[in-house]
Amino acid sequence: MSEVREEELVPPPPAWGMSARRWLWLAPLLAAMLLPFLWMVALSVSPQAGNSFTKALEGPWDFSQYRTLFETGKMGRYLLNSLGVAIIVVVLNVVTAAMVGYVLGRKRVPGERFWTMGIVATLMVPKQTLMIPLYLVLARLHLLDSYAALILPFAVDAFGIFLVRQYVTQLPIELEEAARVDGATDWQIFREVALPLLKPVLAVVAIQAFLTNWNSFLFPLIFVDSDHLRTLPVGLALMSQTEHSVDWGFLMAGSTVASLPVLVVFVAFQRQILSGLLAGAEK
Amino acid sequence: MRTHSRATAWFLASPWVVAFALFGLYPFVFSLGASFTNYTPLAPDATRFVGLANYARALHDPAFWSALRNTALFVLGTIPFTTAASLGLALAVQPAFRGRTLFRVGFFLPSVVSIVVLSLVFKGLYASNGGLNSVLALMHLPTPAWLQDPRTALPGIMAMDVWAASGYYMIIFLAGLEGIPRDLYDAARLDGAGGWARFTHITLPLLRPTLLFVLVVNTIRSLQIFAEVFVMTRGGPLGSTTTVVYHLYEQAFSRFQLGEASAIAYLLFLLSLGLAWVQMKAVGAQEESRG
Numbered sequence: 191m192s193e194v195r196e197e198e199l200v201p202p203p204p205a206w207g208m209s210a211r212r213w214l215w216l217a218p219l220l221a222a223m224l225l226p227f228l229w230m231v232a233l234s235v236s237p238q239a240g241n242s243f244t245k246a247l248e249g250p251w252d253f254s255q256y257r258t259l260f261e262t263g264k265m266g267r268y269l270l271n272s273l274g275v276a277i278i279v280v281v282l283n284v285v286t287a288a289m290v291g292y293v294l295g296r297k298r299v300p301g302e303r304f305w306t307m308g309i310v311a312t313l314m315v316p317k318q319t320l321m322i323p324l325y326l327v328l329a330r331l332h333l334l335d336s337y338a339a340l341i342l343p344f345a346v347d348a349f350g351i352f353l354v355r356q357y358v359t360q361l362p363i364e365l366e367e368a369a370r371v372d373g374a375t376d377w378q379i380f381r382e383v384a385l386p387l388l389k390p391v392l393a394v395v396a397i398q399a400f401l402t403n404w405n406s407f408l409f410p411l412i413f414v415d416s417d418h419l420r421t422l423p424v425g426l427a428l429m430s431q432t433e434h435s436v437d438w439g440f441l442m443a444g445s446t447v448a449s450l451p452v453l454v455v456f457v458a459f460q461r462q463i464l465s466g467l468l469a470g471a472e473k
Numbered sequence: 474m475r476t477h478s479r480a481t482a483w484f485l486a487s488p489w490v491v492a493f494a495l496f497g498l499y500p501f502v503f504s505l506g507a508s509f510t511n512y513t514p515l516a517p518d519a520t521r522f523v524g525l526a527n528y529a530r531a532l533h534d535p536a537f538w539s540a541l542r543n544t545a546l547f548v549l550g551t552i553p554f555t556t557a558a559s560l561g562l563a564l565a566v567q568p569a570f571r572g573r574t575l576f577r578v579g580f581f582l583p584s585v586v587s588i589v590v591l592s593l594v595f596k597g598l599y600a601s602n603g604g605l606n607s608v609l610a611l612m613h614l615p616t617p618a619w620l621q622d623p624r625t626a627l628p629g630i631m632a633m634d635v636w637a638a639s640g641y642y643m644i645i646f647l648a649g650l651e652g653i654p655r656d657l658y659d660a661a662r663l664d665g666a667g668g669w670a671r672f673t674h675i676t677l678p679l680l681r682p683t684l685l686f687v688l689v690v691n692t693i694r695s696l697q698i699f700a701e702v703f704v705m706t707r708g709g710p711l712g713s714t715t716t717v718v719y720h721l722y723e724q725a726f727s728r729f730q731l732g733e734a735s736a737i738a739y740l741l742f743l744l745s746l747g748l749a750w751v752q753m754k755a756v757g758a759q760e761e762s763r764g
Contacts, residue, residue: 209571216565220579223636226594227582229604233597241597243604286488293485300479305486308493314749315501318697318718319742322725322735323500326507346492376481405587407700408718412726423589427704430593438597445590456585460578463585467641468648 227449234443241438255443263434265444267418268425273451275340275421276403282345283399284392290346291354291391292384296363298376306355312348318408325412339413340421344403350395353466357391358384394466397459404452422448508735515729527736537737539712540720543627547716548695551631551638555691556684558639563646564676577647580640588637592704595633596620599705620706623713630701630714638694642687649683650676693745717741 232246233239237254239246259265293299294306324343328334333342361384369383410421420428426444434440456463483490508527512520531537566576583591598604599619606616617625653676661671677684699718702708708715708723715723721741725734 206571212565212568212570213572216576220576223640224579224582226591226598226636227586229598230590230594241600241602241604242607244607286492289485289487290489293482294489298482299486300482305489305493308497309489312493312497314746315742316693316697316745318699318721319738319745320497320500320504321722322731322738323504323507324496325725326503326731327496327500343496346488346496351489376478380481380485401585405585405589407587407589407703408722411703412722423587423700426593427589427700430596430704431707436600438600441593442597445593448590449586452585452587453582456582457578460574464581464644467644 230442230445230449233439234446237439239439241436246439255439256447258440259443259447263429263440263444264417264420264425265422265447268420268422269447271337271340271420271425272404272422272448275337276400278341279344279403280396280399282341283347283350284396286346287350287354287395288385288388288392289380290351292358292380292388294351295355295358295361296366309348309352309355313352321408321412324409328413334413335415335419337419340410340419343409343413344406347395347399347402350399353395353398354388354391357388361387393459394462397455397462398466400455401452401463504735505739508732508739511732513729513731523732527732528740531733531736531740534733536712536715536720537717540715540717543713543715544696544698544717546627547631547634547698548692550628551634551695552688552691554635555638555642556687558635559642559687560646560680560684562639562643563650564672566643567647567650577644580643582640583637584641588700589704591633591637592701595629596705599629621710623711626706626710626714630698630705633701634695634698638691642691645687645690646680646683649680652683653679689748689751692748696741696745 229243229246232243233241234255235251235253236246236249237252238250239248290305294302294309299305325334328339328343333339365387366379366383369379374382405423406421407423407427410424411427414420414424417425426441426448429444430441509522509524510520511523511526562580566573566580600606601616601618601621603619605619609616619629620626657675657679658671661675666674697718698716699722702714702716702719703722706714708719717737718741721734721737724730724737
């Protein structure tokens with residue numbers, strides 16, 4: 191019995207035989223699931239293939255459709271808009287989540303329960319139900335059809351705050367108490383003691399914010415009307431419904447461009463992404 | 474000794490206080506009010522109270538019921554498959570084996586890519602001369618017009634949703650599976666329980682909270698399907714893919730019926746709230762029964 195226990199504590203590297211059997215049926219399944227992405231990339235580099243996968247695999251391959259995308263299409267503009275908006279929103283999300291999450295986690299602010307309830311309620315309300323009221327608020331503030339419309343409503347994110355708040359309640363308070371005894375002000379405690387400890391959770395907040403914002407579609411679609419302000423998903427969707435509606439290679443080149451940044455972020459930070467997802471699952 | 478500065482606390486909390494008031498509470502209350510008036514931004518001065526007229530109009534509009542029916546079909550037709558597929562994938566990639574991370578990441582991949590991109594790719598695959606039909610033609614099977622046919626358009630979008638969402642819920646099931654103590658399986662194995670018995674007597678009962686969470690989250694998400702419809706079918710053909718949120722979008726931003734659209738938004742809100750309430754009740758009951 192005790193031998194079994196020890197084996198469990200340090201799991202032996204899995205045997206190749208068992209792994210091979212799993213690969214035998216999981217690998218074809220994964221390949222089938224990723225086939226649409228292969229189709230996307232193949233069509234994007236085969237200008238002569240039209241909508242035919244087999245022709246696309248035969249070639250010849252070149253990047254001419256990508257060049258068209260950036261030269262005659264507005265892809266460069268959409269890409270810059272998406273990147274700029276995403277980066278600003280991520281920075282604002284991280285800064286505000288750290289501030290608000292910390293103060294709510296330490297229950298320092300009057301009405302802490304009310305503000306926390308507001309966050310939980312916001313998380314439960316489907317965002318789409320707010321599309322008309324948010325549109326009207328932005329209209330009233332004369333912010334429609336501007337970068338501000340793409341940034342301000344999303345600058346403070348309830349999910350990020352909630353993650354930081356939960357994280358702070360798990361942090362030992364002793365360090366902060368010690369700093370207070372040494373005469374540090376509340377602001378110094380936040381800046382110099384608490385903030386460095388929040389780095390792991392803030393990384394999760396940043397990545398979640400990036401993925402959400404980069405892929406956001408409905409709000410950018412209704413809040414912005416001018417072509418030069420459009421983000422990549424909106425630009426791509428509207429482009430697909432105009433003169434390019436059957437230009438599959440062109441649309442797939444655009445789709446590939448729109449996917450690359452998230453794939454890079456995902457592969458680089460998969461651990462944080464999955465842990466952010468699980469934090470969401472536990473709420 | 475413990476002098477916390479009020480000013481610092483309020484400063485730290487201020488982003489949420491402002492954002493919640495301006496982009497949460499105010500729009501919510503304002504549009505709840507607007508749903509009882511004939512408000513339109515084109516003529517705000519002519520606004521007057523109309524009681525439940527917007528709700529009555531929304532509920533008497535056959536387009537609303539058609540959208541609700543399509544959304545219900547979508548929910549009922551995708552969730553059993555997505556749930557089964559994601560649980561199956563989670564079970565497949567849970568045990569330790571070489572290259573496990575590759576499969577976890579690979580199956581999750583569609584979840585990080587923009588819905589617009591996924592929709593465009595599938596629109597191409599579903600095209601009459603697209604990838605799917607060329608495979609079907611090779612096998613001498615019928616080649617439907619998919620998104621151009623009212624009978625196959627919604628199922629086409631649903632199939633894509635099952636494909637796109639399964640990896641996401643797989644990760645949540647994995648977290649649930651990790652929470653089940655290994656000893657239980659060892660004990661069951663000693664008692665001679667086979668793989669299926671272990672699954673039905675240990676895995677499924679202990680996974681119930683996760684299962685419930687997945688069902689509710691996926692249902693609420695499915696009630697909000699929009700981008701897929703916008704990109705792939707624009708609600709057609711013949712309204713066969715118009716979902717509640719797409720109907721809401723059209724009422725508000727194509728027909729500028731903001732009062733009626735607000736009413737639809739609140740009906741959707743109540744529906745989601747009801748589901749969230751069911752979830753909390755069910756999870757609460759479970760925790761009580763466990764003592």
